[in-house]
Amino acid sequence: MIVYFIRRFNLLVTTLFLLSLISFSLAHLFPGDAAINFSGQQSLTYQEYAKLTEELALNESYFVQYIVYMQRVVQGDFGNSFSSDASVLDDFMRVFPASAELSAYALILTAIVGLPLGLWAGVKRNSWIDKVIFSSATIANSIPIFWMGLLLMLLFSLNLAWLPISGRLNLLYEVPSDTGILLIDIALSNLDNKYQIYQDALRHLVLPTITLAILPTTILIGMMRSSVINVMATPYIKAAKTKGLSTFQIIRKHVFRNAILPIIPQFGLLFNTLMTSTMITEFIFSWPGIGHWLIEAIYQRDYPVIQAALLLVSSFMVVINVLSDIVHTLLNPLVRKEING
Amino acid sequence: MMNKLIKLWFSTLSISFLLAGCDRAQDTTLANGLIYCSEGNPESFNPQTTTSGITLDASSQQLYDRLIELDAATGDLTAGIATSWQTSPDGKTIDIFLRKDVKFHQTRYFIPSRTLNAQDVVFSFNRWRLSTHPFYSSADSYPHMQSYELDALIKDIEAVSPYHVRFHLNQQSASFLHHLATDYMVILSAEYGAKLELQSSKSQLDNYPIGTGPFYFDNFVKDEFIRFKAHPDYWQGQPHINQLVYDITPQSSSRLAKLITGECDVVAHPVASEMEVLQDKAGVTLQSKNAENVAFWAFNTLKPPFDRAEVRRALAKSIDRQTIYKTIYYGMAFPANSLIPPSSWGYNSNLPHLTYNPEQAKKELRAAGIEEGFELEIWSPHIEREYNPNSLKMAELIQANLAAVGINATIVDYEWSTLRKKLSSHEHDSVLIGWSADMVSPDNFLTATLSCAAAVIGNNRAAWCNPHFDELVKSAMLSDDLNRQKELYMQAQSLLHQEMPIFPIAHSLSFLAKQDNVLNIKFSPYSAISFKHVEKIK
Numbered sequence: 041m042i043v044y045f046i047r048r049f050n051l052l053v054t055t056l057f058l059l060s061l062i063s064f065s066l067a068h069l070f071p072g073d074a075a076i077n078f079s080g081q082q083s084l085t086y087q088e089y090a091k092l093t094e095e096l097a098l099n100e101s102y103f104v105q106y107i108v109y110m111q112r113v114v115q116g117d118f119g120n121s122f123s124s125d126a127s128v129l130d131d132f133m134r135v136f137p138a139s140a141e142l143s144a145y146a147l148i149l150t151a152i153v154g155l156p157l158g159l160w161a162g163v164k165r166n167s168w169i170d171k172v173i174f175s176s177a178t179i180a181n182s183i184p185i186f187w188m189g190l191l192l193m194l195l196f197s198l199n200l201a202w203l204p205i206s207g208r209l210n211l212l213y214e215v216p217s218d219t220g221i222l223l224i225d226i227a228l229s230n231l232d233n234k235y236q237i238y239q240d241a242l243r244h245l246v247l248p249t250i251t252l253a254i255l256p257t258t259i260l261i262g263m264m265r266s267s268v269i270n271v272m273a274t275p276y277i278k279a280a281k282t283k284g285l286s287t288f289q290i291i292r293k294h295v296f297r298n299a300i301l302p303i304i305p306q307f308g309l310l311f312n313t314l315m316t317s318t319m320i321t322e323f324i325f326s327w328p329g330i331g332h333w334l335i336e337a338i339y340q341r342d343y344p345v346i347q348a349a350l351l352l353v354s355s356f357m358v359v360i361n362v363l364s365d366i367v368h369t370l371l372n373p374l375v376r377k378e379i380n381g
Numbered sequence: 382m383m384n385k386l387i388k389l390w391f392s393t394l395s396i397s398f399l400l401a402g403c404d405r406a407q408d409t410t411l412a413n414g415l416i417y418c419s420e421g422n423p424e425s426f427n428p429q430t431t432t433s434g435i436t437l438d439a440s441s442q443q444l445y446d447r448l449i450e451l452d453a454a455t456g457d458l459t460a461g462i463a464t465s466w467q468t469s470p471d472g473k474t475i476d477i478f479l480r481k482d483v484k485f486h487q488t489r490y491f492i493p494s495r496t497l498n499a500q501d502v503v504f505s506f507n508r509w510r511l512s513t514h515p516f517y518s519s520a521d522s523y524p525h526m527q528s529y530e531l532d533a534l535i536k537d538i539e540a541v542s543p544y545h546v547r548f549h550l551n552q553q554s555a556s557f558l559h560h561l562a563t564d565y566m567v568i569l570s571a572e573y574g575a576k577l578e579l580q581s582s583k584s585q586l587d588n589y590p591i592g593t594g595p596f597y598f599d600n601f602v603k604d605e606f607i608r609f610k611a612h613p614d615y616w617q618g619q620p621h622i623n624q625l626v627y628d629i630t631p632q633s634s635s636r637l638a639k640l641i642t643g644e645c646d647v648v649a650h651p652v653a654s655e656m657e658v659l660q661d662k663a664g665v666t667l668q669s670k671n672a673e674n675v676a677f678w679a680f681n682t683l684k685p686p687f688d689r690a691e692v693r694r695a696l697a698k699s700i701d702r703q704t705i706y707k708t709i710y711y712g713m714a715f716p717a718n719s720l721i722p723p724s725s726w727g728y729n730s731n732l733p734h735l736t737y738n739p740e741q742a743k744k745e746l747r748a749a750g751i752e753e754g755f756e757l758e759i760w761s762p763h764i765e766r767e768y769n770p771n772s773l774k775m776a777e778l779i780q781a782n783l784a785a786v787g788i789n790a791t792i793v794d795y796e797w798s799t800l801r802k803k804l805s806s807h808e809h810d811s812v813l814i815g816w817s818a819d820m821v822s823p824d825n826f827l828t829a830t831l832s833c834a835a836a837v838i839g840n841n842r843a844a845w846c847n848p849h850f851d852e853l854v855k856s857a858m859l860s861d862d863l864n865r866q867k868e869l870y871m872q873a874q875s876l877l878h879q880e881m882p883i884f885p886i887a888h889s890l891s892f893l894a895k896q897d898n899v900l901n902i903k904f905s906p907y908s909a910i911s912f913k914h915v916e917k918i919k
Contacts, residue, residue: 123603197642333604336604
């Protein structure tokens with residue numbers, strides 16, 4: 041077991057090391073001066089520049105430069121943004137909760153819709169219900185999310201005028217940002233029209249959440265269905281059937297839990313799809329999160345932001361992947377047995 | 382477990398449907414606020430430091446007042462913070478009498494202890510006029526004042542009494558009072574300046590503004606929004622709305638969509654291709670203003686081979702402007718033959734027309750030593766400007782035209798404030814940009830864009846400096862004989878035609894689209910947009 045954790049940990053460290061190497065070399069690969077790309081300070085006097093070069097060890101070997109860079113990263117110093125002049129980490133902390141919030145809701149929606157539908161399709165294998173669910177999931181899976189987002193926007197916002205198309209909240213509502221998670225911030229605020237603000241926030245959430253949830257939902261339906269089919273074919277289900285349990289009881293007692301276990305490590309995979317889709321969704325719905333931030337940074341050639349965002353987002357994804365692996369190992373006795381045996 | 386899960390599943394679904402399906406109850410926050418979907422990020426909130434239309438729109442008329450205002454309809458000067466003014470017989474001394482009880486903004490970062498007086502006026506002018514002033518170096522440049530050399534025109538400013546300011550000029554100037562009415566001549570708070578100096582945080586003067594205008598600054602998040610709130614003690618009376626928010630939406634199609642869904646009350650620069658959609662749309666109105674602007678392609682004359690006029694002329698000949706009028710402006714623009722639009726009295730109608738002749742252009746380019754496969758960069762902002770609804774597409778058309786004469790053009794697109802920063806250091810080969818007039822006089826098109834003074838501070842996008850041209854424009858400004866002025870402007874324009882530091886493209890009509898229930902937006906030539914009198918009827 042411990043060997044397994046060490047191996048996972050090893051993988052994590054190696055990947056993070058490679059990512060930090062790429063991020064480090066970007067400052068040298070981007071056009072312009074490395075000192076400026078690292079620090080994000082554009083208007084420097086000669087003395088300031090010399091001091092900065094000294095601090096960043098730019099006259100030393102690449103190895104020393106990398107060590108200095110890693111020290112800064114560990115301290116959370118990613119330099120300043122070219123365009124807003126604010127610290128990149130501060131900007132990241134401002135936009136990250138918005139993305140995390142949206143992804144979390146989409147994930148919840150995915151679980152609420154995907155698991156039951158996958159279960160249903162798996163239990164009623166080869167019936168017309170299974171065919172309808174499975175083929176619609178396949179169709180939805182093959183629709184590009186960008187197109188889907190625009191289509192939903194066209195239908196629900198522009199034609200029916202039910203839902204807004206951009207942002208998290210009507211800009212006239214002013215909710216102080218304590219946690220960065222809007223639905224919690226509204227509750228914490230002392231505004232007297234909270235009900236309206238909640239409604240407005242939820243209306244803003246509907247389209248982005250649905251758009252974002254579509255792709256992971258279809259994947260989850262597929263995974264759940266095949267997992268349920270596997271479980272249904274096992275001897276213990278047959279045994280349960282011969283014991284005279286009703287289908288509902290079988291599903292409740294045996295199928296659900298056993299089918300969900302093999303899916304958990306795949307959640308990491310789901311999360312990767314989700315992160316990529318988040319960027320696209322944010323762009324379509326002008327959601328002020330990481331994707332929006334990164335795309336604006338690319339437009340503005342804001343190298344410190346691109347460099348930092350790359351490192352932060354990819355490290356985050358690697359960490360989540362490894363964590364979901366470990367959680368899976370802890371939960372699933374079969375895997376535990378394999379490792380120990 | 383399963384039962385609970387199923388229950389949870391159904392209840393979550395039904396709650397979310399309920400909430401999403403509810404009618405939105407109107408509360409007063411929405412009815413008392415206005416959202417203006419603007420096209421980009423301002424560089425700062427002080428119009429003294431820029432000529433960028435976006436910065437002016439976000440600051441000048443909203444946050445500040447001027448001594449004198451220009452009545453757009455009649456062209457007359459009217460009272461602003463100054464109640465009256467008097468020019469001495471020799472025209473060199475101007476006495477200005479100030480209004481009493483003009484209150485400054487009270488915000489979370491500054492609480493004023495007194496009302497506006499002569500000290501504030503002196504502070505506001507000295508800030509850009511005197512290089513020894515503590516705040517002079519906190520901005521890179523003062524483009525409008527420096528290209529007009531107003532710092533050299535004003536000899537001294539004197540606070541005679543708390544409500545009486547005297548300007549001493551070095552020479553008589555017919556246009557000086559008109560300068561006072563431009564968007565750039567805003568009045569700042571000297572008390573706020575003193576406070577920032579003590580805290581040694583001088584750059585805040587332009588980024589956390591304090592003025593006397595109808596709205597005060599609340600918050601700005603780059604790429605997202607700017608929030609202004611109504612100034613309760615505004616001397617012309619509190620504005621009708623409580624809150625003014627600029628929703629920064631660089632994509633024109635998104636602005637259009639937000640207007641249709643009602644997320645924006647007013648949108649900036651709907652592009653010509655969208656006009657048809659807007660004209661047929663119930664509940665939406667278009668407001669237009671005259672084409673007092675020009676779009677042009679500027680060559681960086683500091684960089685060879687663009688330092689040679691024959692190369693610039695040959696490049697100009699290779700561009701097919703007819704296609705540009707059709708595909709970019711959809712007929713909503715006048716062809717430009719000079720920088721000055723034909724509607725102005727200073728326009729030179731005798732200039733030979735610029736013609737599209739790729740064969741000729743090719744020959745001239747080869748003769749000038751520009752070989753097949755020559756590379757050049759076209760810089761372009763990726764947002765709409767009132768003179769150019771689609772710079773990127775225009776850049777693509779020019780790229781195709783240039784390919785036909787054997788030149789490989791690369792398009793480099795930048796966000797607006799980044800582009801302007803980079804242009805000032807003259808790193809570009811060429812750029813697609815333009816100018817919107819802020820004064821009635823025709824010299825406004827020439828001085829601010831192409832004078833040597835503008836080249837020094839980086840506002841002259843061609844970095845072109847021709848003493849003869851400067852001389853002609855300056856003499857025209859000083860002359861009080863209209864025919865003589867006309868004559869000089871004609872000569873200046875002929876010189877431009879000959880030298881071609883910039884290639885004029887079009888004078889575009891500009892538009893604003895708004896919901897029908899929004900009234901009294903001031904959208905007129907020579908000044909930035911103003912929401913001072915805006916009303917939102919229920």
